[in-house]
Amino acid sequence: MTTLARTTEILTDLIAFPTVSSDSNLAMITHMAGLLEDQGARVEIYSDDTGAKANLFATLGPDRDGGIVLSGHSDVVPVADQDWSSDPFTLHTKDDRLYGRGTCDMKSFLAATLAMAEHYATLNLSRPIHFCFTHDEEVGCLGAQALLPQLQDRGHRPAMAIIGEPTEMRIIEGHKGCCEYTTRFTGRAGHGSAPERGVNAALYATRYVTRLMQLAEDLKTRAPKDSRFDPPWTTINIGRIAGGTAHNVIPGKAEVDWEMRPVLWDDARFVKDALADYVGTELLPAMRANCPEADIRTETIGEVCGLEPMAENAARDLVARLTGQNTCETVPFGTEAGLFQQLGLSVVVCGPGSIAQAHQADEFVTQTQLSACLTMLHGLGTQLQTD
Numbered sequence: 001m002t003t004l005a006r007t008t009e010i011l012t013d014l015i016a017f018p019t020v021s022s023d024s025n026l027a028m029i030t031h032m033a034g035l036l037e038d039q040g041a042r043v044e045i046y047s048d049d050t051g052a053k054a055n056l057f058a059t060l061g062p063d064r065d066g067g068i069v070l071s072g073h074s075d076v077v078p079v080a081d082q083d084w085s086s087d088p089f090t091l092h093t094k095d096d097r098l099y100g101r102g103t104c105d106m107k108s109f110l111a112a113t114l115a116m117a118e119h120y121a122t123l124n125l126s127r128p129i130h131f132c133f134t135h136d137e138e139v140g141c142l143g144a145q146a147l148l149p150q151l152q153d154r155g156h157r158p159a160m161a162i163i164g165e166p167t168e169m170r171i172i173e174g175h176k177g178c179c180e181y182t183t184r185f186t187g188r189a190g191h192g193s194a195p196e197r198g199v200n201a202a203l204y205a206t207r208y209v210t211r212l213m214q215l216a217e218d219l220k221t222r223a224p225k226d227s228r229f230d231p232p233w234t235t236i237n238i239g240r241i242a243g244g245t246a247h248n249v250i251p252g253k254a255e256v257d258w259e260m261r262p263v264l265w266d267d268a269r270f271v272k273d274a275l276a277d278y279v280g281t282e283l284l285p286a287m288r289a290n291c292p293e294a295d296i297r298t299e300t301i302g303e304v305c306g307l308e309p310m311a312e313n314a315a316r317d318l319v320a321r322l323t324g325q326n327t328c329e330t331v332p333f334g335t336e337a338g339l340f341q342q343l344g345l346s347v348v349v350c351g352p353g354s355i356a357q358a359h360q361a362d363e364f365v366t367q368t369q370l371s372a373c374l375t376m377l378h379g380l381g382t383q384l385q386t387d
Contacts, residue, residue: 003115003374004367008098010035011111012091015100021075021139024052028074032056032133035114039121041131044154046147053135055147060117061125061384068318068380069130069161069345070113071336073137073144076102082361097364104353108365109164109373112352116377125384130158137336140180140302144336148343160315161340164351166358166365169372171328172349173316174309176229176261178334179268180301183208185243188291189252198250199291202243204283205254208296211278212236212258215271222270227263228309228330234267235332236260261332262306305338307347315348322379323350323372331355350376 001009017028033043033056041058048054059067079088079101086092088101098108113131120129134143185205190198216236223233236258243254262268279296287294309330316328333355337347352369
């Protein structure tokens with residue numbers, strides 16, 4: 001069996017695990033742990049507080065510092081309300097494309113690393129290769145944020161990390177951060193014919209969103225002159241607004257899901273300080289004038305730092321040698337890469353598939369992209385026998 005065929009076989013199994021972030025990933029983690037243990041890897045599984053989610057960290061090669069981490073997340077986004085042409089949790093092949101939820105984002109990279117583990121196990125590696133598979137990346141990089149401090153305390157510090165998010169195998173050395181929030185408004189419900197007797201939570205949520213959009217325009221003026229991102233400024237997105245029950249009822253509760261993608265962490269502080277001032281001096285006083293118990297509270301879903309482009313980056317240089325590329329780029333979407341960078345590792349993002357297919361119905365990765373990834377990973381094994 002060729003390595004591509006073996007990778008496709010593994011990918012078929014991984015796609016069959018419906019690891020939507022709202023559900024458990026334990027069955028898939030256990031399956032991958034078994035594949036790695038079969039190759040002699042030293043496997044560690046770290047469960048979250050609920051026991052329903054887990055991260056996996058495994059190692060092939062010597063017990064020493066300086067290892068290389070191959071990292072990806074196990075969770076996928078939902079398929080609800082998407083018009084799929086085939087079962088999203090059954091791998092479907094047509095021409096050069098492999099269809100299924102997670103084929104692009106990012107189970108194809110996981111499958112490629114697992115297939116290559118069978119090759120790495122036959123090598124006399126000079127440095128360890130680590131496999132790091134996390135939970136809940138899609139909802140705030142929760143798994144990685146829990147796992148990385150644990151790795152910091154375990155000894156034998158890795159030197160670099162390759163994050164296999166879909167980049168069409170282009171080398172990505174920088175991306176924005178990602179901060180996600182839910183802001184909840186508590187007012188007073190009442191009859192729509194007497195709006196002055198209630199506190200319309202949906203109305204105040206609308207005012208809050210309007211302020212967010214004003215701040216989004218302000219952020220355009222704060223873009224660094226040397227910003228390499230597209231767009232070059234920090235962005236704000238409103239993902240969901242919910243509130244109310246009927247046309248003639250004053251909404252007593254409302255919610256706003258929103259996010260920002262900071263180029264600089266000072267931008268995140270700028271937005272949060274401006275919102276705190278607006279809520280404290282305008283919105284809350286107006287709400288509490290008629291309802292003392294009215295409230296506005298913001299829950300932080302996740303705050304993940306970006307990947308900062310560095311003049312010296314051993315991971316970038318290694319992947320450039322492995323792929324033959326001589327250019328590097330930045331992207332606006334977020335990954336777990338910045339968290340690894342915070343631990344002092346050199347980090348790069350490079351993986352099969354296009355971000356344009358991620359989160360879409362009929363998500364796919366091409367076999368051409370998968371083959372290019374396998375070539376890179378095979379070269380890594382060769383490199384670690386000779387470096």
